[in-house]
Amino acid sequence: MRRRAGIGVLLILMIGLWPLGPAAAGVLKAGDVIRGEFRHEKHLKGVPKPLVSEGRFILVVPQGLIWFAERPFKFTTVIAPAGIVQVLEGQDPIRLPDTVSTAIASLRDMITATLTGDWKVLQATFDMKVETTATGWSRVFTPRSRSVGMGEHIAEIRLTGADLVQSIKITKVTGDIERLVFLNQNLTRAPVSAAEAELFRLVGKP
Amino acid sequence: MNRFGVAATILLAGLAGLYIVYVLTTGIPLRTDLLAFLPAASETDAGKDARTKLSRDIYTEYSRQVVILIGHVDARRSRAEARRYGRVLAESPIFSHVDLEVSRATPQAFAKMFRKSRSGLLSDADREALRTGRTADVVRRAYAQVFDGFGLIGGDWLRHDPLLLTTRYVSALPGLRSSLRIADGMLSVTDAGITWTLIRSEVAGDVYALDTQEAVIAVLARAAGTLSKKTRVLRAGAVFHAYHGAKSGIEETSLIAVVALFGVIFMLIWVFRSVGPLLMNIGAIVLGLVFGTAVVILVFGHVHVMTLLLGTSLVGISIDYGIHYCCERFESASPRDRLARILPGITLGFATTLIGYFCFIVSPLPGFRQLAVFTVSGLAMAFCVVVFWFPRGDRMTDVVRMPLHRETFENIAAALANPRTRHLLIAATVLFSAFGIAQVKIVDDVRKFQRPAAHLVAAEREVVRLSGAGRSPTLLLVDAADDQKALEVEESLDGDLQSLKKSGDVSDWIMVSDWVPSIRRQKENTDLVRAAWQSRDMQSYLQSIGLGSEAFPGESGFVTVDDLAAVPALRRLVRGAGKHIVVLNGAKESALAARLARHPFVHILNPAGDINLLLQRYRQRALWLLAAAVALIVPVLAFRYGLASAGRVIFPSLLAIFASIGAAGWFGVPFTLFGALGLILILSIGVDYAIFFRESASPHRAVTLLAVGAAGMTTVLSFGLLTASSLTAIRGFGLTLLVGVLVCVLLSPGLAPARSVEERAP
Numbered sequence: 001m002r003r004r005a006g007i008g009v010l011l012i013l014m015i016g017l018w019p020l021g022p023a024a025a026g027v028l029k030a031g032d033v034i035r036g037e038f039r040h041e042k043h044l045k046g047v048p049k050p051l052v053s054e055g056r057f058i059l060v061v062p063q064g065l066i067w068f069a070e071r072p073f074k075f076t077t078v079i080a081p082a083g084i085v086q087v088l089e090g091q092d093p094i095r096l097p098d099t100v101s102t103a104i105a106s107l108r109d110m111i112t113a114t115l116t117g118d119w120k121v122l123q124a125t126f127d128m129k130v131e132t133t134a135t136g137w138s139r140v141f142t143p144r145s146r147s148v149g150m151g152e153h154i155a156e157i158r159l160t161g162a163d164l165v166q167s168i169k170i171t172k173v174t175g176d177i178e179r180l181v182f183l184n185q186n187l188t189r190a191p192v193s194a195a196e197a198e199l200f201r202l203v204g205k206p
Numbered sequence: 207m208n209r210f211g212v213a214a215t216i217l218l219a220g221l222a223g224l225y226i227v228y229v230l231t232t233g234i235p236l237r238t239d240l241l242a243f244l245p246a247a248s249e250t251d252a253g254k255d256a257r258t259k260l261s262r263d264i265y266t267e268y269s270r271q272v273v274i275l276i277g278h279v280d281a282r283r284s285r286a287e288a289r290r291y292g293r294v295l296a297e298s299p300i301f302s303h304v305d306l307e308v309s310r311a312t313p314q315a316f317a318k319m320f321r322k323s324r325s326g327l328l329s330d331a332d333r334e335a336l337r338t339g340r341t342a343d344v345v346r347r348a349y350a351q352v353f354d355g356f357g358l359i360g361g362d363w364l365r366h367d368p369l370l371l372t373t374r375y376v377s378a379l380p381g382l383r384s385s386l387r388i389a390d391g392m393l394s395v396t397d398a399g400i401t402w403t404l405i406r407s408e409v410a411g412d413v414y415a416l417d418t419q420e421a422v423i424a425v426l427a428r429a430a431g432t433l434s435k436k437t438r439v440l441r442a443g444a445v446f447h448a449y450h451g452a453k454s455g456i457e458e459t460s461l462i463a464v465v466a467l468f469g470v471i472f473m474l475i476w477v478f479r480s481v482g483p484l485l486m487n488i489g490a491i492v493l494g495l496v497f498g499t500a501v502v503i504l505v506f507g508h509v510h511v512m513t514l515l516l517g518t519s520l521v522g523i524s525i526d527y528g529i530h531y532c533c534e535r536f537e538s539a540s541p542r543d544r545l546a547r548i549l550p551g552i553t554l555g556f557a558t559t560l561i562g563y564f565c566f567i568v569s570p571l572p573g574f575r576q577l578a579v580f581t582v583s584g585l586a587m588a589f590c591v592v593v594f595w596f597p598r599g600d601r602m603t604d605v606v607r608m609p610l611h612r613e614t615f616e617n618i619a620a621a622l623a624n625p626r627t628r629h630l631l632i633a634a635t636v637l638f639s640a641f642g643i644a645q646v647k648i649v650d651d652v653r654k655f656q657r658p659a660a661h662l663v664a665a666e667r668e669v670v671r672l673s674g675a676g677r678s679p680t681l682l683l684v685d686a687a688d689d690q691k692a693l694e695v696e697e698s699l700d701g702d703l704q705s706l707k708k709s710g711d712v713s714d715w716i717m718v719s720d721w722v723p724s725i726r727r728q729k730e731n732t733d734l735v736r737a738a739w740q741s742r743d744m745q746s747y748l749q750s751i752g753l754g755s756e757a758f759p760g761e762s763g764f765v766t767v768d769d770l771a772a773v774p775a776l777r778r779l780v781r782g783a784g785k786h787i788v789v790l791n792g793a794k795e796s797a798l799a800a801r802l803a804r805h806p807f808v809h810i811l812n813p814a815g816d817i818n819l820l821l822q823r824y825r826q827r828a829l830w831l832l833a834a835a836v837a838l839i840v841p842v843l844a845f846r847y848g849l850a851s852a853g854r855v856i857f858p859s860l861l862a863i864f865a866s867i868g869a870a871g872w873f874g875v876p877f878t879l880f881g882a883l884g885l886i887l888i889l890s891i892g893v894d895y896a897i898f899f900r901e902s903a904s905p906h907r908a909v910t911l912l913a914v915g916a917a918g919m920t921t922v923l924s925f926g927l928l929t930a931s932s933l934t935a936i937r938g939f940g941l942t943l944l945v946g947v948l949v950c951v952l953l954s955p956g957l958a959p960a961r962s963v964e965e966r967a968p
Binding site: 042044045046047048049051069072073075077086088089090091094172174176 | 331343346347349350352360361362364365750751752753
């Protein structure tokens, strides 16, 4: 379904493009960990007010990404090469199946590739324009084809950053806009907590 | 009459020859599928008709599929090579379609279909939560989806389905287990450093027709020629098994025919010490085979490889008439006398054989019909050649010396006719039969008839392991009054399938109702959502997403089976109003059957099982037809010999039949339908032998023994060679004939005493 393509783009951007920041020297190494906070706004056509969600995240190379949404509702999403699992309070973890739409599965493969520094995966679909700003850089991705893959759904992806990615804005062909802002990011090599490791274990091995 | 016979035989043989030449130039319509040899479904029991036919249709559809994996260490190269390979297939008309790229139409068709519903499609988890009043759980799931950092729920979708029920329903749909991923629009899987790219294709014609098989193999070879040396190809599909079976069948048939022919040539030269009888007999055999094949193709439009294989037995029988004629050279000086001496015997023999096969020609079993038409027409031609051509072509006008001393044959004939020897032989045969029959194993399992080639099975397993494609699933038929009833039956079946999955008795399944719930279920779901709509949790959720406090908007529409028209893969599961297929993978049939006992509208479709039942029915009917043939032959014999003598003429054949079944027990060869077919031949051959002895006056028995012995040897040579076949069933057939003919040769001289000279006088 259409939603799946959106998941893909956002994930790839968040995981794959972090290392584009100059300080990160191009590629994150195994064991690198980024912790930070996020604010996610959705401006949906026909929905009167923007939808907002806030929380924190942790990106661990190469295990994957954990997304802890805290406001207005608590839930956790774990993305790893072996799959995507969502944990809601008081409910059994839900594994997003890759059987219905193989898009999810291909997305996971792309994530795996980007986690290991294979940028070609994203650049296969999008043209990239880089600009240097006073505080850092901005990158604009536009789909090469409007009729293939994510190009069918995404009109433009705009990123800003300095050492690390600071914001992502995705404009869909329908006119809906997603905006993600990353705050208080911290690149370390400190090991993940037992609880975080447990979350990765939920997804399992690929 | 004689001239007319000669002219008619020449005309018919000439026409058959020309027709066969024409057929050879246009491609032999050879069928290789064992199913083609068995009856059409509509000719079996009425009660199971529809299901058996459906089972066959689906079996045919599956048999057309060819799954190919193109493997290369470089993923991109794997896809590029697969594209090249697939293009060759797509350009060939022998493939009706080739799926190389993943269709983009299917997801769009799904989106359109599911968009029809707002609250009628619920995942099990949502349905359970709403049913037990846990609305908060449903709301939290919706929140997580709307606000998660990864989902890009569109405004239009959220307005349509604020709780995102349909989205979760789709996410929870059971699919088939597969490790395939989409890359560059193609499905591929990486295993042990090799990326395999999947090509699915469907053969346009009948995969059991030899010309189709050859065309498929040729196209695949051409496609493989476009690949680099480091590229590997794995293939799975029924067409490969069918081709292998056909090829080995043809090779075997050719080999057996050639070896039998050489054996026969050697024997004829030894017996007659002259090339004339050899040429005459070869002429009779060849014309018999050509005529039989021509008639079968004319009548049936095709000839089955099994008919050809079993039809080689014709070589053994049709030569009998010629041998009997030629053996008269040891007795009579003129060709006319030779024919006159043997004519009553071979005519009666031919008549009894005709009667024996007549039961098969009128039987509702097409495989038997074809075999019988082949044999009867071939024999008729050989008979006519002997009767009309032999005396004209016979240049020998002297009595010829026998190959051994005449006394030798007279002594053997006398020894076999001796009451003590006779009783001893009968007792030994009865004991042999009784002990053998006690141990005989009856087998109707089709899988044991055609042993699949190990290298094909290994490739198939690898394809399944890598891609999950090309599996042989278990199929269920839901047979209800209409589609809605069928969907309800499936919904009631779901619980049982879930339990079977838990116990490991089934791995996964595809069921129409998973994609299209019954309208009753969709209405129930809508009622559940309506009841929860005004709850506090629901209202606060709606407020938070800015959609305000609204009354339940109601269902927007129902998804029905008709919506599947745009999704061929699922539409294929609907086989008519109320007839739905459920595809199960990894099912253990015993556990499944136990569970299904409580679902009267659900039936296991088991093509192999159905075929086994057919084989069993064929085997039983073959035995009944044998009894019918005996019942028809006895009056004919009684008319000529009287009832008591008729009994003695047919007795060796009956004993031989029991001894043949016993031989299967002694040698541990399963008794199959083909063994039963062999018994019919034994009856024809045995009665012939006994008639020849019965028609032969005492001083003449040495020649008759030589003729029957030589005829028996040719038959044994042909059938003895069938015991070398790689097909278990054919091996059994060969053994049955080998033992049966030996018993007939040994018992006939003693049990079918010659008519007295007075009796023979006109």
